[in-house]
Amino acid sequence: MRIALLGGTGDIGRGLALRWGHDTDHELLVGSRDPEKARESADTYRTRLEERGVDADLKGFENAMAADRADVVVLAVPAYHLVDTVESVADRLDAGTILVTPAVGMQRDEDGFHYNRPGAGSVAALAAAETPEDVPLVGAFHNLPAGALADLDADFEWDTLVFGEDGDAKATVSQLAEEIEGLRALDVGGLANAPEVEAVTPLLINVAMCNDDLHDLGVKFQ
Numbered sequence: 001m002r003i004a005l006l007g008g009t010g011d012i013g014r015g016l017a018l019r020w021g022h023d024t025d026h027e028l029l030v031g032s033r034d035p036e037k038a039r040e041s042a043d044t045y046r047t048r049l050e051e052r053g054v055d056a057d058l059k060g061f062e063n064a065m066a067a068d069r070a071d072v073v074v075l076a077v078p079a080y081h082l083v084d085t086v087e088s089v090a091d092r093l094d095a096g097t098i099l100v101t102p103a104v105g106m107q108r109d110e111d112g113f114h115y116n117r118p119g120a121g122s123v124a125a126l127a128a129a130e131t132p133e134d135v136p137l138v139g140a141f142h143n144l145p146a147g148a149l150a151d152l153d154a155d156f157e158w159d160t161l162v163f164g165e166d167g168d169a170k171a172t173v174s175q176l177a178e179e180i181e182g183l184r185a186l187d188v189g190g191l192a193n194a195p196e197v198e199a200v201t202p203l204l205i206n207v208a209m210c211n212d213d214l215h216d217l218g219v220k221f222q
């Protein structure tokens with residue numbers, strides 16, 4: 001598969017690029033608003049993987065170029081720039097390309113982090129409104145700690161909650177998620193269930209902030 005990571009220069013993009021680069025043979029396109037930054041990040045990730053004896057198929061491009069002809073496009077950008085990013089690549093998306101949102105909108109105050117639920121219902125619903133009709137939108141990877149994902153020495157057993165309206169697209173994203181060692185994908189229904197998934201992320205951060213011995217938290221359902 002050809003997987004584009006828009007904003008793949010950032011924290012969650014780096015984690016997913018390194019894990020997929022390490023655990024799979026997929027073609028990985030690191031996207032950025034700046035093509036030079038994209039190439040530098042892709043080179044850095046490739047070098048890190050080469051040091052571990054892994055020859056990954058990783059290249060860097062400007063976001064729209066990365067999205068062009070990709071099978072799956074992950075929107076690894078801050079929630080407040082998700083809609084702009086979808087708009088900037090929309091005319092490059094083929095029918096059936098799967099868009100994936102891991103985005104969570106949060107606010108911070110003196111008590112901690114809080115889910116900032118948009119009027120549309122969820123960040124995913126905002127993105128869905130801007131997504132071409134023939135492009136399915138799937139939510140996944142919201143509750144993964146980027147730092148541990150990017151640390152290839154870190155073992156984990158986490159779940160990722162997957163939602164969306166298109167069953168085939170959810171199955172594809174779930175399979176991609178489960179190709180990352182230690183990750184299990186759980187179906188949580190349609191787009192209407194996005195707010196509950198997005199709201200878990202600030203909870204995980206608050207638990208880590210309030211408990212010195214806990215950090216890089218994910219979720220596991222048993």
Ligand SMILES: NC(=O)c1ccc[n+]([C@@H]2O[C@H](COP(=O)([O-])OP(=O)(O)OC[C@H]3O[C@@H](n4cnc5c(N)ncnc54)[C@H](OP(=O)(O)O)[C@@H]3O)[C@@H](O)[C@H]2O)c1
Pocket residue numbers: 006007008009010011012013031032033034037038075076077078079081084085102103104105141142143144145146147
């Ligand atoms: N960090 C985590 O642990 C984590 C975990 C799960 C989900 N998430 C979600 O994943 C998404 C990305 O999180 P992150 O922590 O990786 O974010 P980040 O590191 O702050 O940013 C990711 C990338 O977004 C791009 N970006 C920044 N401002 C932008 C703008 N105005 N327009 C378009 N692109 C912009 C930048 O890439 P360029 O400058 O190269 O374009 C940046 O490297 C967020 O929606 C977050 O809620 C994060």
